[in-house]
Amino acid sequence: MVWQRLDGRQPDQLRTLNFYPHFTRFAPGSVLAQCGETQVLCTVSITEGVPKFLMGSGKGWLTAEYRMLPSATQQRQERELLKLSGRTQEIQRLIGRSLRAALNFEILGEKTLTVDADVLQADAGTRTISITGGFIALAHAITNLLQQGVLERSPLCGQIAAVSVGLLKGEAFLDLDFTEDVNAEVDFNVVMNSKLNIIEVQGTAEAGSFSRQQLNQLLDVAETGIRELLIAQRSVIPDFNTLLNV
Numbered sequence: 631m632v633w634q635r636l637d638g639r640q641p642d643q644l645r646t647l648n649f650y651p652h653f654t655r656f657a658p659g660s661v662l663a664q665c666g667e668t669q670v671l672c673t674v675s676i677t678e679g680v681p682k683f684l685m686g687s688g689k690g691w692l693t694a695e696y697r698m699l700p701s702a703t704q705q706r707q708e709r710e711l712l713k714l715s716g717r718t719q720e721i722q723r724l725i726g727r728s729l730r731a732a733l734n735f736e737i738l739g740e741k742t743l744t745v746d747a748d749v750l751q752a753d754a755g756t757r758t759i760s761i762t763g764g765f766i767a768l769a770h771a772i773t774n775l776l777q778q779g780v781l782e783r784s785p786l787c788g789q790i791a792a793v794s795v796g797l798l799k800g801e802a803f804l805d806l807d808f809t810e811d812v813n814a815e816v817d818f819n820v821v822m823n824s825k826l827n828i829i830e831v832q833g834t835a836e837a838g839s840f841s842r843q844q845l846n847q848l849l850d851v852a853e854t855g856i857r858e859l860l861i862a863q864r865s866v867i868p869d870f871n872t873l874l875n876v
Contacts, residue, residue: 632799632801633798633799633801633803633810633813635803635810636807636809637666637807641801641802641803641804641851642802642803642804642851642854642855643804643805644665644793644804644805644855644858644859645665645666645667645668645755645805645807646664646665646666647664647665647858647859647862648663648664649661649662649663649664649763649766649862649863649865649866650662650664651766651767651770651866651867652770653671654671654673657673657674657675657767657771658674658675658676658770658771658774658775659673659674659766659767659768659769659770659771659772659773659774660672660673660674660767660770661763661766661767661770661866662750662763663759663760663762663763663766665755665759665762665805666753666755666805666807667751667753667807668749668751668752668753668754668755668756668759669749669750669751670747670748670749670750670756670759670760670763671746671747671748671750672745672746672747672748672760672763672764672766672767673745673746673748673767674743674744674745674746674764674767674768674770674771675743675744675746675771676741676742676743676744676771676775677741677742677744678740678741678742679740679741679742680740680741680742681742684740685740687740688736688739688740689735689736689738689739689740690733690735690738690739690740690741690742690743690785691735691741691742691743692726692729692730692733692735692742692743692744692745692768693726693742693743693744693745694722694723694725694726694729694744694745694746694747694760694764695722695744695745695746695747696718696721696722696725696746696747696748696749696756696757696760697709697710697718697746697747697748697749698718698748698749698752698756699748699749699750702749702750702751702752703752721756721757721760722747724757724761724819724821724830724832725745725747725757725760725761725764726745727829727830728761728764728790728792728821728829728830729745729761729764729765729768729790731788731790731823731829732765732768732786732787732788732789732790732823733768733785733786733787733788734785734786734787735785736785737781737783737784737785738781738785739781743768743771745764745767745768747760747763747764752808753807753808754794754806754807754808754810754811755793755794755805755806755807755811757792757819758792758793758794758819758820758821759792761790761791761792761821762790762791762792762793762859762863765789765790765791765863766863766866766867768786769786769863769867769870769873770867772784772785772786772873773869773873776873784872784873784874786873786874787874788823788824788874789823789824789860789863789864789874790821790822790823790829791821791822791856791859791860791863792819792820792821792822792856792859793805793819793820793852793855793856793859794806794811794817794818794819794820795818795820795848795849795851795852795855796810796811796814796815796816796817796818796848797814797815797816797840797844797848798810798813798814798815799815800815800844802844802847802848802850802851803851804851804852804854804855805855814836815835815836815837815838815840816833816834816835816836816840816844816848817833817834817836818831818832818833818834818848818852819831819832819833820832820848820849820852820856822852822853822856824860826853826856826857828849831849833845833848
């Protein structure tokens with residue numbers, strides 16, 4: 631029996647995708663990223679200075695923070711204040727690792743970029759949408775630095791996007807919503823750059839195991855989705871070609 635998607639999408643089809651850049655007033659870079667029913671506000675802030683292990687190196691840094699609003703899901707969740715859950719820490723580390731792959735930190739200099747991903751509404755895929763939207767906010771923040779004369783050239787050296795994939799009834803599906811996510815036999819998050827080289831893969835068999843052939847199918851489907859995401863990102867970064875320093 632083949633899994634039937636509630637929204638009628640094909641197995642290799644993304645959910646409806648929208649990016650609303652410059653969504654907030656004060657952040658140098660911001661975007662509201664919508665993928666299906668999931669909505670994440672991504673902002674980038676810039677501060678002088680770097681963590682102690684980088685002081686005096688001339689290199690910059692990027693870090694990320696991820697939070698989910700209490701009303702982002704059907705049942706209210708308590709705010710994470712003094713202690714972050716293991717899930718939250720894992721996700722924000724993933725966002726940071728992924729977006730650091732887009733930067734030349736020697737060009738950035740001793741500045742810290744902080745990517746904040748705040749989930750307004752969750753219907754699965756929040757971490758991958760945070761990465762995809764976070765890259766857009768990052769690009770706009772760098773444009774801001776260049777326009778202000780803080781930087782002479784762009785430290786952006788790559789484009790990053792991410793997507794979720796999974797096995798449902800043995801078949802590979804792209805961009806899972808919540809119903810699909812909780813029913814998936816295998817759940818994967820894939821991060822790639824514009825060359826479709828892999829930055830990170832997170833995958834788990836929720837029950838049993840999966841074959842090497844199925845793994846290849848999942849990566850093929852992920853690649854299909856990331857190609858589309860890369861195009862969508864560039865459509866809301868007007869100076870993308872001059873911004874990317876390769």
